[in-house]
Amino acid sequence: MRWDPAQYAMFSDERSRPFFDLTGQIHAEQPAEVVDLGCGAGELTAALARRWPSATVRGLDASPEMIERAGEFAGGRLSFGLADAADFDASGVDVLISNALLQWVPEHQALLRRWAGELNAGGWLAFQAPANFGSPSHRLMRELAGSDRWRGRLAGVLRHDVVAEPAEYLELLAEAGLRVNAWQTSYLHVLSGPDPVLDWVRGTGLRPVLQALGDGEAAEFEGEYAALLRQAYPAQPFGTVFPFLRTFVVAHKPAAERKA
Numbered sequence: 001m002r003w004d005p006a007q008y009a010m011f012s013d014e015r016s017r018p019f020f021d022l023t024g025q026i027h028a029e030q031p032a033e034v035v036d037l038g039c040g041a042g043e044l045t046a047a048l049a050r051r052w053p054s055a056t057v058r059g060l061d062a063s064p065e066m067i068e069r070a071g072e073f074a075g076g077r078l079s080f081g082l083a084d085a086a087d088f089d090a091s092g093v094d095v096l097i098s099n100a101l102l103q104w105v106p107e108h109q110a111l112l113r114r115w116a117g118e119l120n121a122g123g124w125l126a127f128q129a130p131a132n133f134g135s136p137s138h139r140l141m142r143e144l145a146g147s148d149r150w151r152g153r154l155a156g157v158l159r160h161d162v163v164a165e166p167a168e169y170l171e172l173l174a175e176a177g178l179r180v181n182a183w184q185t186s187y188l189h190v191l192s193g194p195d196p197v198l199d200w201v202r203g204t205g206l207r208p209v210l211q212a213l214g215d216g217e218a219a220e221f222e223g224e225y226a227a228l229l230r231q232a233y234p235a236q237p238f239g240t241v242f243p244f245l246r247t248f249v250v251a252h253k254p255a256a257e258r259k260a
């Protein structure tokens, strides 16, 4: 899927807060190897390099557009590269973070199990994924894509069943021997502008639809969808309230036992 760094950055304040809520629960003091998987345009990865001044920090992403944009932050201990999460090997890593990535990776539960095994002893595995697939923004998108007008063009394009319940992740990683801190937070974003929820999803969840349609049809779909969003998320004098539920998991692998 093609990403548009500029569109994604429109709500960078709202999108970065979960990253800091997530990483605030990682209590690593002096990790040597830190990886930000699905790093996007790299701004948040750069914050990791500032937080751990002696660590080597790598940002990896499958999108050439995102990695090109991230290049502006590279230097010294901070580097960026193209990689698919499915191929990532967590051997030698002390802190593995993925913020808003795993909803795009259907096989991620098997990957989490593998990464938990590969991670260094004493290491941390932390991820955040949206849990709002039942919210009006996603439900209306799916319903419209399934309507008579769009079904033939958009069959199989949208997935809504990729992210599991927090308890499933807790169990999976606890069974792999990690200590798990899992929770959900619902953010009430207050957005400005005429169609702010449409602008938000244009940067993420709507991308598969826009990519499957040509420009003309994409504009037609957006027009119908925008009208539905305006009803579901009415503009108020102070802005448009966009509730957004997210799942967080921070798991700590026990340090290796010292030999007597």
Ligand SMILES: C[S@@+](CC[C@H](N)C(=O)[O-])C[C@H]1O[C@@H](n2cnc3c(N)ncnc32)[C@H](O)[C@@H]1O
Pocket: 003, 015, 019, 037, 038, 039, 040, 041, 044, 060, 061, 062, 063, 066, 083, 084, 085, 086, 098, 099, 100, 101, 104, 105, 204
């Ligand atoms: C919603 S953005 C999140 C970016 C960044 N982590 C942040 O919090 O701002 C999702 C990112 O995941 C990347 N991505 C999607 N599928 C991927 C995969 N299979 N492997 C690596 N990166 C992937 C996209 O290119 C995109 O940059």
